[in-house]
Amino acid sequence: MIPISWYLLLSAFLFACGVTGFLTKRNVITLFMSIELMLNGVNLSFIAFATRLQTLDGHIFVFFVMVVAAAEAAVGLAIIISVYRTRETLNVDRVNLLKL
Amino acid sequence: MSAWTFLIVAVIKIAVTLGVLLTVVAYTVWLERKVVGHIQNRWGPQRVGPFGLLQPLADGIKFLLKEDLTPPYVEKHLYLLAPALALIMALTSIALVPIGPIVHLFGISTPVQITGVIDATGQSSDINVGLLIILGITSLGVYGIALAGWSSNSKYSLLGSLRASAQMMSYEVSLGLSLVGVLILSGTLSLGGIVKGQLGTWFGVIPQWYIFRWQFVAFFIYMMSAFAETNRIPFDLPEAETELVAGYHTEYSAMKFAMFFMAEYANMVTVACLASVMFLGGWSGPPMPFLPAVVQAFLPLVWFSSKIFFFLFLYIWIRGTLPRFRYDQLMAFGWKFLFPLALANVVITAFFVAWRA
Amino acid sequence: MHQFLFLLFGAFCVGGAINLLLQKKTINSALSLIVVMGSLALIYLLLGAEFVAVVQVIIYAGAIMVLYVFVIMLLNAGDEEVVKGSNVAKIFGIPGLFAGGIIGIWVLLQHRPAEKLLPIGAMYGPADKVGELLFTKYLLAFEVTSILVLIAIMGAVVLTRRSRV
Numbered sequence: 001m002i003p004i005s006w007y008l009l010l011s012a013f014l015f016a017c018g019v020t021g022f023l024t025k026r027n028v029i030t031l032f033m034s035i036e037l038m039l040n041g042v043n044l045s046f047i048a049f050a051t052r053l054q055t056l057d058g059h060i061f062v063f064f065v066m067v068v069a070a071a072e073a074a075v076g077l078a079i080i081i082s083v084y085r086t087r088e089t090l091n092v093d094r095v096n097l098l099k100l
Numbered sequence: 101m102s103a104w105t106f107l108i109v110a111v112i113k114i115a116v117t118l119g120v121l122l123t124v125v126a127y128t129v130w131l132e133r134k135v136v137g138h139i140q141n142r143w144g145p146q147r148v149g150p151f152g153l154l155q156p157l158a159d160g161i162k163f164l165l166k167e168d169l170t171p172p173y174v175e176k177h178l179y180l181l182a183p184a185l186a187l188i189m190a191l192t193s194i195a196l197v198p199i200g201p202i203v204h205l206f207g208i209s210t211p212v213q214i215t216g217v218i219d220a221t222g223q224s225s226d227i228n229v230g231l232l233i234i235l236g237i238t239s240l241g242v243y244g245i246a247l248a249g250w251s252s253n254s255k256y257s258l259l260g261s262l263r264a265s266a267q268m269m270s271y272e273v274s275l276g277l278s279l280v281g282v283l284i285l286s287g288t289l290s291l292g293g294i295v296k297g298q299l300g301t302w303f304g305v306i307p308q309w310y311i312f313r314w315q316f317v318a319f320f321i322y323m324m325s326a327f328a329e330t331n332r333i334p335f336d337l338p339e340a341e342t343e344l345v346a347g348y349h350t351e352y353s354a355m356k357f358a359m360f361f362m363a364e365y366a367n368m369v370t371v372a373c374l375a376s377v378m379f380l381g382g383w384s385g386p387p388m389p390f391l392p393a394v395v396q397a398f399l400p401l402v403w404f405s406s407k408i409f410f411f412l413f414l415y416i417w418i419r420g421t422l423p424r425f426r427y428d429q430l431m432a433f434g435w436k437f438l439f440p441l442a443l444a445n446v447v448i449t450a451f452f453v454a455w456r457a
Numbered sequence: 458m459h460q461f462l463f464l465l466f467g468a469f470c471v472g473g474a475i476n477l478l479l480q481k482k483t484i485n486s487a488l489s490l491i492v493v494m495g496s497l498a499l500i501y502l503l504l505g506a507e508f509v510a511v512v513q514v515i516i517y518a519g520a521i522m523v524l525y526v527f528v529i530m531l532l533n534a535g536d537e538e539v540v541k542g543s544n545v546a547k548i549f550g551i552p553g554l555f556a557g558g559i560i561g562i563w564v565l566l567q568h569r570p571a572e573k574l575l576p577i578g579a580m581y582g583p584a585d586k587v588g589e590l591l592f593t594k595y596l597l598a599f600e601v602t603s604i605l606v607l608i609a610i611m612g613a614v615v616l617t618r619r620s621r622v
Binding site: 002006007010013014017018020021024025027029030032033034036037040043044047048050051056057059060062063064066067068069070071072073074075077078079080081082084085090 | 459460463467470471474475477478483486487490493494497500501504505506508509512513516517520521524525528529531532586587590591594595598602605606608609610612613616617619
């Protein structure tokens with residue numbers, strides 16, 4: 001028997017780690033992974049609330065979040081590959097020109 | 101059943117299943133060398149023991165005694181983690197496979213399946229998302245291969261593991277979709293439930309396996325994808341010895357190499373188990389009422405193991421017959437042929453079920 | 458038992474998340490993210506969301522993260538460059554973060570409702586119930602998502618094509 005606040009604390013911690021990584025890291029792939037971490041934190045609170053409220057809608061939302069994350073990963077990584085081909089770097093600070 | 105009995109029964113089941121699996125893995129290597137030898141008009145291993153039957157033992161001792169070399173400039177932690185990951189993922193998935201029906205031994209009844217239990221009504225039941233768990237575990241097995249290639253810091257390994265990850269990601273889609281047709285017919289994700297859905301017969305002879313219920317196209321797609329998932333010929337590009345030395349395990353020696361080897365063969369066994377459960381009725385078979393009762397009790401295990409043997413033999417047979425695909429052919433075959441075919445199979449099966457209902 | 462399992466997997470989650478931040482090599486960050494996702498799947502199982510737990514392993518750990526690892530291996534771009542943060546951020550940012558956090562927690566504690574304990578598997582989330590809901594109540598959202606995925610596939614193919622730029 002666990003109070004729901006434990007789950008929410010863990011969820012908030014994961015989200016905070018994601019935000020920290022997004023703000024402090026400079027490698028664009030790590031930035032993407034930080035976004036995934038944030039999404040995972042949110043998913044946990046969806047599932048915890050679904051259990052608390054005894055309804056399955058939270059599970060559906062998690063499902064949609066996963067689909068959107070998959071689409072984001074596919075397009076984002078494709079962009080990263082084409083950026084790396086032209087700039088030869090993954091550091092976001094060096095990718096600051098709209099035109100080469 | 102008390103908690104202690106349950107625990108002891110579970111441990112015994114795990115030990116026996118693992119022991120049998122590892123023996124099967126060792127003797128599949130022997131079978132492969134023997135059968136490929138005969139296909140190529142050779143004898144295969146025959147020096148160690150009668151018909152070379154002790155060859156796996158000799159190989160095992162050799163692997164244990166060889167020098168365990170770690171090349172310089174590898175990523176040490178990932179280099180050590182990769183073979184363990186591959187082997188663990190390959191051995192774990194057997195836990196979910198229903199090997200036989202309920203057995204009664206020493207006053208205890210339990211289904212022959214590690215994750216199977218007897219429920220309140222006296223029926224056997226197992227995890228109700230068992231199939232998805234197997235798919236999840238096998239999809240995690242990619243990491244072993246990917247990390248092996250990356251951490252070895254060698255171009256052949258890296259090329260091999262890049263090929264392996266792309267190939268396994270692509271064929272996983274067709275593999276999953278080919279199973280959906282069976283799932284629509286069976287209406288359950290539990291492997292035990294899927295086997296129970298195929299227990300009946302037509303005219304008392306022909307078993308109601310899903311392959312006979314118009315899922316043979318799905319079976320074909322499954323087998324093709326399974327060959328690609330386990331990196332076997334004709335899809336063995338990740339370890340193509342004529343191009344990449346040995347692919348992702350080029351830099352591995354002794355026991356670490358043996359772990360990759362065992363993982364590959366254990367994966368073959370798991371894939372064969374899944375194929376026989378999903379399409380060929382698992383441990384069910386045509387009824388044989390004329391046999392004595394003692395033999396009847398062993399019949400499910402005989403059916404199951406003969407199906408596994410059939411698939412393993414098919415693997416070896418195809419290895420001895422077909423050449424390797426080219427890489428672009430492999431990708432085109434997966435995405436342009438198997439994937440649309442699997443989608444069409446799902447749609448047609450769904451329409452069929454809806455029309456019948 | 459439930460608390461022990463939650464604490465165990467929660468510790469794995471926390472450790473993985475912190476490791477993701479500390480690692481210099483991208484592939485190590487990716488691996489720690491996989492650990493986080495795996496332990497989250499087990500926590501979902503504790504909450505009884507079995508379908509979501511398995512889908513988490515298949516889609517997140519088995520597909521999305523494989524894609525990340527694949528791209529990391531393909532680009533093989535070396536370690537991350539260490540950048541020095543600005544001094545303004547160090548002087549004002551960190552105390553500000555603490556102050557904001559403390560105020561936020563204090564406000565939340567003021568409005569805390571009575572807690573309800575969640576037993577193991579309190580909510581049963583089998584695949585068929587989730588699927589039923591997906592194809593009835595959320596059908597429109599489901600179809601829109603499928604179009605989104607289709608656009609993502611086309612985008613990925615167009616973006617990575619090398620010829621004719």
